[in-house]
Amino acid sequence: MSGILKKVRKAFTPGEGKKSEDGRDQWPSRAGFLLASMGGAIGQGNIIRYPSQVFNNIGLQWFIPYLLSIFILAIPGLILEVAIGQAYRGGAVAAYNKMNRRMRGVGLASVMVSAVVVVYFAVILVWIMIYFRHSFTNPLPWTGRTEEFYYQQVLRQVDPIGGEIGPNGVESFVNYPGRGMIGESVGWSAFIWFCVFLCMFNGVGITGRAAYFTMAAPIFMTIVLLGRCCSLENAGRGIRLYFASWDSDNLASGRLWQTACGQVFFSTGVGFGYYIAYASYNSTWANAVQDATIIVCSNCAFETIAAFAVFGVVGYLDINPSNTPRLGAFEIGFLTYPAAIVAMPGANFWAVLFFLTLLLLGISSTYPMLDVVVTGVMDRYGHKLPRPLVAAVLVVVAFLISLMYCSEFGYYLLDGVDRWINNLALVFVVWSELALSTTIYRFKDVFTQTGKPAFAFWNGGYFLGQICGVAVGHHVSGGVGAGVGCGIFVLGGSIALVVGKTPTAPAPRFWNKNALLKRFWFLAFYSGNQLRRDLNVIVATGKNWSIPIFWSPMVRYISAPILFIVYSLAYPEFWTLRNDPVYVFGFILAHSCLVFAVLSLVLPKYFDVFVPMHRLDDGKRLAAPGVNANLLEGELDNSAETGSSRSPPPDKSSSASKSSNVEVTGEKP
Numbered sequence: 037m038s039g040i041l042k043k044v045r046k047a048f049t050p051g052e053g054k055k056s057e058d059g060r061d062q063w064p065s066r067a068g069f070l071l072a073s074m075g076g077a078i079g080q081g082n083i084i085r086y087p088s089q090v091f092n093n094i095g096l097q098w099f100i101p102y103l104l105s106i107f108i109l110a111i112p113g114l115i116l117e118v119a120i121g122q123a124y125r126g127g128a129v130a131a132y133n134k135m136n137r138r139m140r141g142v143g144l145a146s147v148m149v150s151a152v153v154v155v156y157f158a159v160i161l162v163w164i165m166i167y168f169r170h171s172f173t174n175p176l177p178w179t180g181r182t183e184e185f186y187y188q189q190v191l192r193q194v195d196p197i198g199g200e201i202g203p204n205g206v207e208s209f210v211n212y213p214g215r216g217m218i219g220e221s222v223g224w225s226a227f228i229w230f231c232v233f234l235c236m237f238n239g240v241g242i243t244g245r246a247a248y249f250t251m252a253a254p255i256f257m258t259i260v261l262l263g264r265c266c267s268l269e270n271a272g273r274g275i276r277l278y279f280a281s282w283d284s285d286n287l288a289s290g291r292l293w294q295t296a297c298g299q300v301f302f303s304t305g306v307g308f309g310y311y312i313a314y315a316s317y318n319s320t321w322a323n324a325v326q327d328a329t330i331i332v333c334s335n336c337a338f339e340t341i342a343a344f345a346v347f348g349v350v351g352y353l354d355i356n357p358s359n360t361p362r363l364g365a366f367e368i369g370f371l372t373y374p375a376a377i378v379a380m381p382g383a384n385f386w387a388v389l390f391f392l393t394l395l396l397l398g399i400s401s402t403y404p405m406l407d408v409v410v411t412g413v414m415d416r417y418g419h420k421l422p423r424p425l426v427a428a429v430l431v432v433v434a435f436l437i438s439l440m441y442c443s444e445f446g447y448y449l450l451d452g453v454d455r456w457i458n459n460l461a462l463v464f465v466v467w468s469e470l471a472l473s474t475t476i477y478r479f480k481d482v483f484t485q486t487g488k489p490a491f492a493f494w495n496g497g498y499f500l501g502q503i504c505g506v507a508v509g510h511h512v513s514g515g516v517g518a519g520v521g522c523g524i525f526v527l528g529g530s531i532a533l534v535v536g537k538t539p540t541a542p543a544p545r546f547w548n549k550n551a552l553l554k555r556f557w558f559l560a561f562y563s564g565n566q567l568r569r570d571l572n573v574i575v576a577t578g579k580n581w582s583i584p585i586f587w588s589p590m591v592r593y594i595s596a597p598i599l600f601i602v603y604s605l606a607y608p609e610f611w612t613l614r615n616d617p618v619y620v621f622g623f624i625l626a627h628s629c630l631v632f633a634v635l636s637l638v639l640p641k642y643f644d645v646f647v648p649m650h651r652l653d654d655g656k657r658l659a660a661p662g663v664n665a666n667l668l669e670g671e672l673d674n675s676a677e678t679g680s681s682r683s684p685p686p687d688k689s690s691s692a693s694k695s696s697n698v699e700v701t702g703e704k705p
Contacts, residue, residue, distance in 0.1 A: 061239050061317050068244025071251045073331050075400030077305045082339035084369035087346035089299045092362045093292045095283040101296035112591045113306040114328040121315030122324045123574040127411035128309035133647045134654035136476045140643040141636025142468045145629045146309035147412050149461050154405035156450045158228050159441040161398040165224040166190050171387035182375045192218050194444045199615040210616040214444030221442035229435040235403040237427040240317045250400035257393040265348035274351025307466040310404035313411035325581035349376040415648050452618030456626035459606035467599040468633050474564030474592040481661040485558045490536030494559040497528015506604035541661035564588025
């Protein structure tokens with residue numbers, strides 16, 4: 037018996053795991069990394085949120101903006117995060133610090149978003165556990181009273197007293213009389229956090245093993261549910277709504293494009309930082325681009341296929357957009373599905389299977405978010421603190437903070453925080469990642485070639501055009517806003533081309549024909565393209581996929597502006613909710629994440645405390661336009677001593693010729 041217990045203990049608490057060449061922990065296998073990363077993306081939202089969005093925009097036309105968003109937003113953003121995590125060997129803060137010290141705040145904002153979301157996300161799992169517990173009762177306790185059970189026995193929320201907004205502003209604020217704690221929710225919350233701790237306390241060794249269960253089991257269960265729901269009476273009626281209808285008028289609706297863009301963005305999980313953290317535990321030479329593509333495509337394939345189960349239920353219940361108001365994610369998961377399960381033979385079995393699937397998918401999305409914070413702490417203090425202690429302390433702190441969501445107004449508070457964290461903070465973080473990484477990476481190279489005034493005019497037009505464009509678009513019209521934004525960008529770019537110096541370093545083929553084209557190349561494309569080339573030195577070795585040449589212009593001039601438009605759409609909604617304290621709290625909390633990203637641009641030295649001491653100077657590089665930077669340890673010292681750079685042969689996108697004015701351009705604090 038003791039031998040069996042030892043084997044069980046060894047299986048769940050691995051000792052010293054694999055190490056990378058630089059001594060960093062490493063995933064036991066590529067499958068462990070992929071499954072854990074997929075777990076961060078694939079959650080209960082794929083089963084309940086995605087179908088609700090499709091139902092509200094029913095028809096095959098949904099897939100046009102959906103697929104475009106996958107290729108324009110999800111895959112490019114994830115390639116960036118996985119590549120820098122793997123190449124720069126650190127969590128979000130350390131990785132962005134190595135890209136440029138002024139991007140430390142972007143990494144910190146990413147960590148903060150994960151820290152805020154993971155706290156209330158765990159409470160949704162509490163509601164699932166309450167349903168799971170009652171699923172063993174025969175008959176099911178929500179039989180004939182689905183809404184009453186959900187609102188009175190699961191949420192147990194006390195209705196707020198409405199406020200009023202008059203013509204002169206807020207006349208009275210919404211009041212929440214219910215402030216007591218819900219005992220059952222507190223108990224299940226402790227259980228959920230204990231499960232999360234078990235999945236990640238000992239590093240990627242235990243996380244990789246946990247991912248095999250928390251991902252593989254729900255996939256199998258989803259297949260079983262899919263078969264059952266699609267075999268229900270009249271299930272075909274709902275499936276035809278999903279995959280055999282077309283509404284060309286809806287394709288012209290801005291709401292459809294906004295919803296599809298938001299679904300892909302939030303479902304993929306770019307911006308939370310866990311892809312950067314998890315990729316940092318990869319082998320330095322892993323196939324990052326292929327991994328990123330697999331994760332995105334797996335996530336989207338899962339939710340697309342799993343939706344057939346929901347639409348089987350929709351047909352079974354004879355629900356369609358003409359006789360049912362717009363459905364939210366919680367309505368699908370806690371009202372529509374339970375109502376259908378009641379009418380199925382063997383209702384208890386299907387209820388247990390459904391809520392267990394949601395629970396495991398939820399846990400697989402919870403521990404990656406907490407791992408973002410743990411990785412940040414370990415990067416900074418890992419030489420002093422053991423990981424299990426850090427994980428335990430953070431789990432306890434997260435549990436204590438989550439208690440406010442276990443109160444009689446917790447549901448309303450969760451909605452208030454979730455709305456602004458997702459719609460404002462998360463979108464802004466990813467926009468910052470894409471826009472800033474292609475602006476300030478090795479920007480001193482651009483200084484030496486075109487001059488600071490040209491750099492300022494070009495990028496001033498780029499950012500000011502986006503800001504003024506969306507502002508005018510909201511107050512006048514979208515067309516006018518687009519015209520204003522493009523006009524400002526063209527004006528700033530034109531001035532930059534006129535006042536810029538003629539670059540001395542060569543540009544790629546076409547751009548090297550004359551001085552004007554060379555200026556345009558360095559101002560418009562150099563930083564993003566050089567980031568791509570420098571990352572490919574690490575992630576594109578051997579037969580690995582490389583970051584394609586079109587990646588950098590796409591993320592800078594297509595993906596980033598689209599995200600800024602999506603970001604701006606959240607502000608008008610706040611104006612109608614400004615008398616509700618929970619929404620005001622969420623709005624302020626979201627902007628606290630934004631503040632860090634902005635402050636680090638102008639005051640990077642004040643963020644030194646968040647960066648590992650031995651990596652404070654990681655962002656320093658040689659000014660050598662067109663030369664690949666060797667990202668391996670010690671490159672800067674070697675280059676400074678010899679005056680050269682050990683870089684690979686030039687690729688097709690840029691010349692590797694060295695500039696005659698090579699100098700160390702690390703910024704002073």
